[in-house]
Amino acid sequence: xxxxxxxxxxxxxxxxxxxxxxxxxxxxxxxxxxxxxxxxxxxxxxxxxxxxxxxxxxxxxxxxxxxxxxxxxxxxxxxxxxxxxxxxxxxxxxxxxxxxxxxxxxxxxxxxxxxxxxxxxxxxxxxxxxxxxxxxxxxxxxxxxxxxxxxxxxxxxxxxxxxxxxxxxxxxxxxxxxxxxxxxxxxxxxxxxxxxxxxxxxxxxxxxxxxxxxxxx
Numbered sequence: 001x002x003x004x005x006x007x008x009x010x011x012x013x014x015x016x017x018x019x020x021x022x023x024x025x026x027x028x029x030x031x032x033x034x035x036x037x038x039x040x041x042x043x044x045x046x047x048x049x050x051x052x053x054x055x056x057x058x059x060x061x062x063x064x065x066x067x068x069x070x071x072x073x074x075x076x077x078x079x080x081x082x083x084x085x086x087x088x089x090x091x092x093x094x095x096x097x098x099x100x101x102x103x104x105x106x107x108x109x110x111x112x113x114x115x116x117x118x119x120x121x122x123x124x125x126x127x128x129x130x131x132x133x134x135x136x137x138x139x140x141x142x143x144x145x146x147x148x149x150x151x152x153x154x155x156x157x158x159x160x161x162x163x164x165x166x167x168x169x170x171x172x173x174x175x176x177x178x179x180x181x182x183x184x185x186x187x188x189x190x191x192x193x194x195x196x197x198x199x200x201x202x203x204x205x206x207x208x209x210x211x212x213x214x215x216x217x
Contacts, residue, residue: 012215014053015116017060018046019211022115024068026137029099029114029204031071039063047210056214073141074111076104080146083134084193087117087126087153088205090213096121097208099201100134113137114204116212127153128174130205131160135181147188152199154192161190 011019018036025031037045039059044051082103089096096118102111113133117126131151138144151157158164159175160182166175182188193199 010119011116011212012119014057014060014216015119015212015214017057017064018214019116020064021060021068024064024070026070026111026140027113027115027133028071029112029207032068033207035063035068036060053214053216074108076110076142077106077108078104079142079144080105081110081138081142081144082107082148082150083131083138084150084199084201085127085130085134086151086199086201086205087123087128087130088202088209089121089123089126090209093120093122093125095119095209095213096123096126097205097210097212098126098130098133099204099206099208100130100137101200101204102134102138109200111137111141112200112204114208114211116208119212119215122168124153124155124168125171126205126209127151127156128168128171128178130201131156132174132177132181135178139181139184145186147182147185149188149190150193150199151190152193152195152197157190157192 021036022032033046040051084101086099097116100113103109115133117129155168159166160178166172
């Protein structure tokens with residue numbers, strides 16, 4: 001997979017530090033936010049109003065310098081997986097985040113991933129990032145033979161599975177990386193989620209958008 005960023009991706013220095021922490025633990029949202037909360041002195045935390053940017057930046061720099069470990073990789077029930085993805089944007093465009101949840105055939109959650117996308121991006125852009133993130137971590141951790149992607153963005157569906165050219169500005173690096181990842185999975189399909197259907201990735205995308213809104217730090 002590629003680590004290239006979208007041309008429109010912009011994060012504050014503070015949000016970038018949080019993303020570095022997320023990357024260090026394989027974008028496992030709970031592991032990263034828990035470690036950050038523990039590193040902030042006093043009773044504050046990542047989103048505590050009492051935590052100022054200077055205090056948070058110092059805690060993040062200390063935490064990253066000390067090193068973070070990825071959580072253990074859970075054992076799946078088999079080689080078939082379901083990947084939920086979602087993108088969130090405040091204002092559309094606005095601070096945007098990506099979320100992804102990976103489960104096995106027994107509906108055991110294997111990964112709960114999130115990352116900030118940009119201080120100003122659309123929800124469709126964030127959905128591309130969410131799909132790339134989920135596929136990247138799936139292939140890094142497991143050897144999938146079957147995959148169902150559950151997603152609500154028809155824009156991404158038409159591009160990835162319908163063969164349309166991307167219409168969202170600047171998403172080509174992610175579109176190409178998604179295509180390359182799916183080509184390595186023997187069987188894959190998508191299911192379109194309506195707005196009324198539950199998506200466990202939604203909350204993660206919202207938290208990631210909150211991280212994208214941090215700054216300036």
